[in-house]
Every structure is written in C-alpha cells, then in structure tokens.
Amino acid sequence: MRARTRAGVGLMATGLATVMLSTTAAATPGHGAPGVGDPYYPGAGNGGYDVAHYDIRLTYQPETDLLSGTTTILATTTQQLSRFNLDFGLDVDSVRVNNAPARFRADGKDPSELIVTPARPLAANQFVAVTVRYSGTPSEVEIDGYTAWKRTNDGALAVDEPQSAEWWYPSNDHPTDKATFDVSVEVPDDSAAISNGTLVRKSKQRAGWTRWNWRSTQPQATYLTFLAVGAFEVSQSTTPSGLPMLNAYDPALGADLYAAKASIERTPEVVEALEHYFGPYPFEAQGGVASTGIGFALENQTRSVYSDKFFRGGSNTSVVAHENGHQWFGDSVSLGRWSDIWLNEGFATYAEFLWSEDQGEGTAAELAQYMYDSVPADDDFWQVPPGDPGAENQFDAAVYDRGAMTVHALRTAVGDDAFFTILRTWLEQKKGGDARIPEFVDLAERISGQQLDELFQTWLFTRGKPEVGPNGETTRALAAVAQPKSYAQIKANQKHLHEH
Structure with a gap:
C-alpha cells in the first residue's frame, strides 16, 4: 500500500x-x-x-x-x-x-x-x-x-494505493x-488480462488477440479496481461455498511458484475462518494474483495481488489472511477519509491474529501482548498515532501493528461477545459504503454499554506507549515469555506490506 x-x-x-x-x-x-x-x-x-x-x-x-x-x-x-x-x-x-x-x-x-x-x-x-x-x-x-502503472517484462500492473485509476x-x-x-x-493471445470480480467471458474479435471481460457487481472503490496483464498461469475453480475462484501466477516466480500456490490456493479456507469472526464474505468471487512486478500486496476487491517477496521463505497464508481480512475491512466498508486508515490496516492485521489463533500458532491475545512488549517505550514507533498518522505516515508500521493492538485492547475492554457483535454489526450496517472512525467508536459504545473515548484516545490518537498493554497488562520481560509461532511471519509481512 x-x-x-x-x-x-x-x-x-x-x-x-x-x-x-x-x-x-x-x-x-x-x-x-x-x-x-x-x-x-x-x-x-x-x-x-x-x-x-x-x-x-x-x-x-x-x-x-x-x-x-x-x-x-x-x-x-x-x-x-x-x-x-x-x-x-x-x-x-x-x-x-x-x-x-x-x-x-x-x-x-x-x-x-x-x-x-x-x-x-x-x-x-x-x-x-x-x-x-x-x-x-x-x-x-x-x-x-509518481506512477502507479508498473511495467513488467511481459505486461504491466495497474495496482497501488491510494490512487491507481488515473493511469488507465x-x-x-x-x-x-x-x-x-x-x-x-x-x-495478445499469449497474455492474460486479470481484473476484479467474475470472468464473464473471453472472446476473439480478430486474429492474435483475446478480449477478457470482467464484471464486479458490488460497490467497489476506484483504487481497488486493478488490471494485471502478462503471461500468467491462470487457474479457475469453485469454492466450497459455490463462488467462482480465479488465481493467476507470474511465470517469473520461479522457485517461489509452489509456495505462492500453496498459500493463495487456500484462500477459501482462510475466508471460511474469517467468516466465523466477521460474518458472511461480502463479494461474488474470490482469488489472488502473485507477481514479481510489485514489492507489496494490495487488497484489490475479490482478487488481492501479492508480491513474490511474501513467498520467498515458503508458504505464507498469513498474508492471505491480511489481504482477505481487507475484503471486509477496507473493501466492503471503505474509509471515509484517508486519515481513517486504521479502519483498514488495523483490522486486516488483526485478521492475521485471528487466522493464527484458528491454526493453533498463537492466540490473538498472545500476539497483541507480545507485539506490545517487543517495542521499547522510547522507540519512534509510538510517535505515530494510527487514528490520524498524517499522509506521510499513512502506511507506517504503527498503523498496522499498533492498529491491531488497538483492536485487541477493545476486545479486552468489552469482552468477546460484545466485541464480535460490534464487528459483525459494523460490517452489516456499513456494507457497500464508507465510514469514519468516530462512527465506529459510537457503535462500540452503544453495543458494549461502555464509555470508550479514553481507550481510543490513548491507543489511536496519543503519542507514546500506552501504560497498559492490549491485554490489560504492563510490559513483560520477553525473555520469560514464549514467542507465538506465527509472530515472525506476521512481522515479516508487515515489512513488505508497507515497504515501497
């Protein structure tokens, strides 16, 4: 991003x-x-x-x-x-x-x-x-x-955030x-043209050329509408829930190809796990694109695009959880102003925590607290407020990591029943539209029956390390605490998610 x-x-x-x-x-x-x-x-x-x-x-x-x-x-x-x-x-x-x-x-x-x-x-x-x-x-x-059009050896990608439409x-x-x-x-016939939604048909109107026709039937933000052209290996299938799934793989992936496939082909499984927490998947199709033409991942609606960097160490379903978490937080419910970026990245990072918990590789509570413990109070990390980081820090690590800690601090404060009711109600009421942080705070207070201004002020808008961690504990000595199994992968993902 x-x-x-x-x-x-x-x-x-x-x-x-x-x-x-x-x-x-x-x-x-x-x-x-x-x-x-x-x-x-x-x-x-x-x-x-x-x-x-x-x-x-x-x-x-x-x-x-x-x-x-x-x-x-x-x-x-x-x-x-x-x-x-x-x-x-x-x-x-x-x-x-x-x-x-x-x-x-x-x-x-x-x-x-x-x-x-x-x-x-x-x-x-x-x-x-x-x-x-x-x-x-x-x-x-x-x-x-700046250009959002990334030319590759065999084509190009129109993929970026916060704008990419102007180039195509x-x-x-x-x-x-x-x-x-x-x-x-x-x-040309030897190329594929990949975009969002459902591949309605492929047609030929002249020799040597193929037309790829895509349709997105749900409200979609312009920056989440993408185009990837190249000699992709394209696979099509149907998810267990009956949705069309289309994945595409850059042939230049080389040795990373199988790791990318082992990750992206599990998209329906990841989506099913997240549905347990967030409610029904909001769109008409699923899939992903793995490419060497970018250095990051982006949550294009129905079909995220992933850099090959995410798969160099082997399979990586955590990044698939992050980008598919965005299908709810960021795609279905989009931010009302770019200062509301926490509504996107904090919750997508928390989706990685939930996937880790589902896979038995560390609970969300363990990950949130370990992340809090890992960053000293005098680190500049704590000087970026995720609730309004400024355009220059919009994709700073704090927006992702402190953002996810904020989500868990809310869970700790209100309890699981109220917490997941807040998330599902938010996603149901705001589906297909956009929203602001104050609206989320108001909803959280109405459902929980608690006054939460101090919590959000501390975690989202105040510089400095909160005195109490996301689990309601002060900082622990890391030497005495086991690192959650998924922690290293999640931290590695964060590097590339905001490395540009």
Missing part, C-alpha cells in the same frame, strides 16, 4: 472530537469541485456527481505499453453543473456527455485533473453518461512524480464514490 501525496498534507491527530469535513472542496457555482475535501489528498475525487457504474473497454499492447479505448461513466449529478472534473492522466481524444461532444482540457496546475464542459449545463439530480476516448503510454505518465481509466477517484464495474481488455 503506497502513499502518493498530492499537494498538501493532512492535519495531525485532534482526537475523537475531530470536526467532520465538508464532502466537497470549494468550487465556483455550477462548477464541480476538483476534490472531495480529503485533507491528505486535496485533489482526490471530484464534486458534483455520484458514479453508479464504469464500463471500461480497452486494448493493450505489452510490447509498446500502448493503452487505448474508452470508458463510459454512468452517474447522477448532485448539483447543477456547467462543468465537472474527472481524475485522469492519459491523452484524451474526445469526451461526450449524454452523446453530445463536450469541451475538455487538462488542469494546468494538476495534470491529473481533466476538466469537462458539457454542450449544455446539467441539472441537479440528472442522469448523465460520460464517454471518454483516450490512448497513451501509462508508464510515461507521472503525477506528482477516468474516474471520481476517492473511496467515498464507489460503483460497479465492467472491465473489458483486449490483449
């Missing part, structure tokens, strides 16, 4: 009394705002409309890295619009709004902002279909000195505007 910082950084922690921000940045009347008002990434997303569906239809040539095609966006206006923005960085050939040609130009201050002026102003609450025709070489596009399709690129997707990508 890589943090790409746009101009400006977020406010540091102000505790649970943080003022809710406006959902759109200031804009001229009739002009859609160029951002949704997220302080970490002021240019992320756009105001004035709400997207329901993206239809992405592309052709990609791996040899030249040329990408071309169209994206059709189906949306509803939320205000009167004489113009609006799309987040996009490739060269645009044409834009049509409700079938009429529209004027368009790149913002001179931010090349990832495409400004569209329809032939006629749009009324509030109006359905709108926007079709953008474009082409370009994504690997040559830099936004804020125009969008309203913020997790608060989720949509359904149809992704259709034509590639």
Whole structure:
C-alpha cells in the first residue's frame, strides 16, 4: 500500500472530537469541485456527481505499453453543473456527455485533473453518461512524480494505493464514490488480462488477440479496481461455498511458484475462518494474483495481488489472511477519509491474529501482548498515532501493528461477545459504503454499554506507549515469555506490506 501525496498534507491527530469535513472542496457555482475535501489528498475525487457504474473497454499492447479505448461513466449529478472534473492522466481524444461532444482540457496546475464542459449545463439530480476516448503510454505518465502503472517484462500492473485509476481509466477517484464495474481488455493471445470480480467471458474479435471481460457487481472503490496483464498461469475453480475462484501466477516466480500456490490456493479456507469472526464474505468471487512486478500486496476487491517477496521463505497464508481480512475491512466498508486508515490496516492485521489463533500458532491475545512488549517505550514507533498518522505516515508500521493492538485492547475492554457483535454489526450496517472512525467508536459504545473515548484516545490518537498493554497488562520481560509461532511471519509481512 503506497502513499502518493498530492499537494498538501493532512492535519495531525485532534482526537475523537475531530470536526467532520465538508464532502466537497470549494468550487465556483455550477462548477464541480476538483476534490472531495480529503485533507491528505486535496485533489482526490471530484464534486458534483455520484458514479453508479464504469464500463471500461480497452486494448493493450505489452510490447509498446500502448493503452487505448474508452470508458463510459454512468452517474447522477448532485448539483447543477456547467462543468465537472474527472481524475485522469492519459491523452484524451474526445469526451461526450449524454452523446453530445463536450469541451475538455487538462488542469494546468494538476495534470491529473481533466476538466469537462458539457454542450449544455446539467441539472441537479440528472442522469448523465460520460464517454471518454483516450490512448497513451501509462508508464510515461507521472503525477506528482509518481506512477502507479508498473511495467513488467511481459505486461504491466495497474495496482497501488491510494490512487491507481488515473493511469488507465477516468474516474471520481476517492473511496467515498464507489460503483460497479465492467472491465473489458483486449490483449495478445499469449497474455492474460486479470481484473476484479467474475470472468464473464473471453472472446476473439480478430486474429492474435483475446478480449477478457470482467464484471464486479458490488460497490467497489476506484483504487481497488486493478488490471494485471502478462503471461500468467491462470487457474479457475469453485469454492466450497459455490463462488467462482480465479488465481493467476507470474511465470517469473520461479522457485517461489509452489509456495505462492500453496498459500493463495487456500484462500477459501482462510475466508471460511474469517467468516466465523466477521460474518458472511461480502463479494461474488474470490482469488489472488502473485507477481514479481510489485514489492507489496494490495487488497484489490475479490482478487488481492501479492508480491513474490511474501513467498520467498515458503508458504505464507498469513498474508492471505491480511489481504482477505481487507475484503471486509477496507473493501466492503471503505474509509471515509484517508486519515481513517486504521479502519483498514488495523483490522486486516488483526485478521492475521485471528487466522493464527484458528491454526493453533498463537492466540490473538498472545500476539497483541507480545507485539506490545517487543517495542521499547522510547522507540519512534509510538510517535505515530494510527487514528490520524498524517499522509506521510499513512502506511507506517504503527498503523498496522499498533492498529491491531488497538483492536485487541477493545476486545479486552468489552469482552468477546460484545466485541464480535460490534464487528459483525459494523460490517452489516456499513456494507457497500464508507465510514469514519468516530462512527465506529459510537457503535462500540452503544453495543458494549461502555464509555470508550479514553481507550481510543490513548491507543489511536496519543503519542507514546500506552501504560497498559492490549491485554490489560504492563510490559513483560520477553525473555520469560514464549514467542507465538506465527509472530515472525506476521512481522515479516508487515515489512513488505508497507515497504515501497
């Protein structure tokens, strides 16, 4: 999970009394705002409309890295619009709004902002279909000195966080505007084009080329929509629960191939274990992609992508638990602002704890306390508040590890019955949407009947090591405590999860 910082950084922690921000940045009347008002990434997303569906239809040539095609966006206006923005960085050939040609130009201050002026102003609450025709070489596009398009020896990956859409399709690129997707990508016959959801069909419209057609039927954030093109070994099966499962393996994995397979092929087993704690799996498909083209893992909806680094020491189901934990925390329930990253990473790391407990390799209580004991009070680790780490520390180790300790501190405070009721209620009520940390705290207090402000203030928003650990104990001498069997693997995973 890589943090790409746009101009400006977020406010540091102000505790649970943080003022809710406006959902759109200031804009001229009739002009859609160029951002949704997220302080970490002021240019992320756009105001004035709400997207329901993206239809992405592309052709990609791996040899030249040329990408071309169209994206059709189906949306509803939320205000009167004489113009609006799309987040996009490739060269645009044409834009049509409700079938009429529209004027368009790149913002001179931010090349990832495409400004569209329809032939006629749009009324509030109006359905709108926007079709953008474009082409370009994504690997040559830099936004804020960064590219989310990773070119490989036999293809490319559009995979990253917090943004990756701008390099391959125009969008309203913020997790608060989720949509359904149809992704259709034509590639040479010796390549595969892997994306989210269900592989609806493969078709041939011309010699030497195959079109891969994917459909995502549940609300999906733009950064969780991915594309991986290459000579992947693709396996398809059905999970015991009846869902389609598709996995893909980079042939360059070499000696790591079997370790990757031994891990990713167990995805349905991991999901079943997590369902015991979180409730029903929220999506229509499962799977994973193992690639040498990235150095991290990312929880793309229904189909996480894993770096080969995770499998160099052998099989690693812990990272599979982490990324599939995100299917509930981060994908089904997305963060409302990027400062709410704890709602993603703290719970995904805790999913590793729960999987460890399920496998008899150390309980969540043992792991949380051992992690707390392992870091001295004077370590800089304790200076990053997971509840609002700042854009520059958004994927710091503390967000993952202290974040998971926070989750267990809550479990200790309220007891298992209330704790798991809180998690399942949260996931049921917020499914398909987005949420903020204060909302989670309110729910935890309502269900537990306890006042929890002090707990969350201490663990999420206060610099320094909490005086009492996540099990309600002070620091123990590690020499006298057995290290949980899964601890070393979980710590190794954390290194790569935020190593970029």
